[in-house]
Amino acid sequence: MPLSAEVIRSLQPYDLRVMRTLERLMHRFEWVPLDDLKTATRFSGSELAYRLGRLIGRGLVRYEKVPYEGYTLVYAGLDTLALRALTSRGTLRALGTLTGEGKESVVYEGLGLAPVAIKLHHVGQRSFQSVRRNRDYLPDHTNSSWLQASRLSAEREFGALTLLHPRVPVPAPVAIDRNAVVMDLVGGATLNRCRLDDPGTILDEIVAGVRTAYRLGAIHNDLSEFNVMMDGERVVLIDWPQWVTPEHPNARAILENDLGNVLAHFTRKYRLNRDLDGVVDSVVG
Ligand SMILES: Nc1ncnc2c1ncn2[C@@H]1O[C@H](COP(=O)(O)OP(=O)(O)O)[C@@H](O)[C@H]1O
Ligand SMILES: [Mg+2]
Structure with missing residues (x-):
């Protein structure tokens, strides 16, 4: 499902607090238990249930019963946090259309000071085995999460663009947040x-x-x-x-x-x- 600027704009401060807390706790849990989320957000049970309902309904958070009951951000949730951060920093003014969809990323057009491409890195759990083979920079433990791997992939790409631009013809790097790399939009x-x-x-x-x-x-x-x-x-x-x-x-x-x-x-x-x-x-x- 493509990201929608409307959904991103519709999020309220309390929704974002739940998302950021989930993101933080996902370093410790693959699925964040409700109790830990409750303690960390300091929301009442009903407030938290309401917020989680909104986020699940918008496709940004997922609930699973196995291996135990818990919540996790999904890619769209991570993408949303990155895009909100880039917007509040003034790097990004508008999200445009989806222009590219690769094995491990989705690329949107956008508008910053100039037209930009926003590459959202999605280095997956499902494809982790095959990813592993040609990405030996990943930390060496098996449950390195998709979230960390996606962020690392973005950092790696941003690092290369910074190193190479402008002497090698690569897109000019503009900004990075989480798994999102903002760079000059290339025509053609x-x-x-x-x-x-x-x-x-x-x-x-x-x-x-x-x-x-x-x-x-x-x-x-x-x-x-x-x-x-x-x-x-x-x-x-x-x-x-x-x-x-x-x-x-x-x-x-x-x-x-x-x-x-x-x-x-x-x-x-x-x-x-x-x-x-x-x-x-x-x-x-
Ligand atoms: N800077 C850019 N400007 C315009 N389009 C881009 C840019 N970067 C990527 N794209 C488009 O997005 C697609 C996927 O990007 P790419 O960096 O190749 O990621 P992947 O690892 O998913 O293949 C490209 O094939 C291209 O069509
Ligand atoms: Mg490619």
Whole structure:
């Protein structure tokens, strides 16, 4: 269910207090027991029941009976807290339409001082096993919650954009709160949805971006035609949460995989053939 600005605006201070308390207690509980929530909010039983009813009805909080009775924020609840915070800081003035939905994020258009993209990281419990494999920065205990993982993913991405912008063509970072990264809105579409007039030049620009990023200390680690956008004639490399440094023990293989994905796309779509080893050497050399 997409987030609605109306729902976000309709929340009252007491609703938000319940949500923030839940968020805090979720560091200790996967499902927060009613009694703990009651103690922490200092609300009466009826007030708390009323607030929880409103939040559950709006799809921001969930109640489960198993493994024991308790309450938890869901992604929409975390997203809402982040968007409220960004709004009250003045970073965000309006929430626009949903523009992208990936494996581990949803991206909205919005308005800050200029048009922005708001990427809400949703690193899930359900997909945790598969996530784990290529995200070895996650803390090493099995019940690391989706909430922490999503926040960490946002921090990682914001860190990369801060490191790389403006020397590498990436979206300019604007702000971060919880699992939400606010960045410049890129016009256009990802490579898989474009037909390029001059694919050779564009491929050179992508490789140059990968090279500069490498020099600055970042290897993308999920590069492909789905994570390169064309803003008119300009290349923009997006989607950085899983980046690694050149000191990573598998750095060379990761770089080969990134560049291999891109070269394979240009071969398939434009019959352009480049030698992978040569391109990788040009990046690390
Ligand atoms: N800065 C941006 N400006 C415009 N659209 C964006 C921006 N960042 C992401 N998108 C859109 O959202 C989609 C998903 O974003 P991405 O960062 O690739 O996340 P995921 O990990 O979910 O693939 C992209 O394919 C793109 O269409
Ligand atoms: Mg992507």
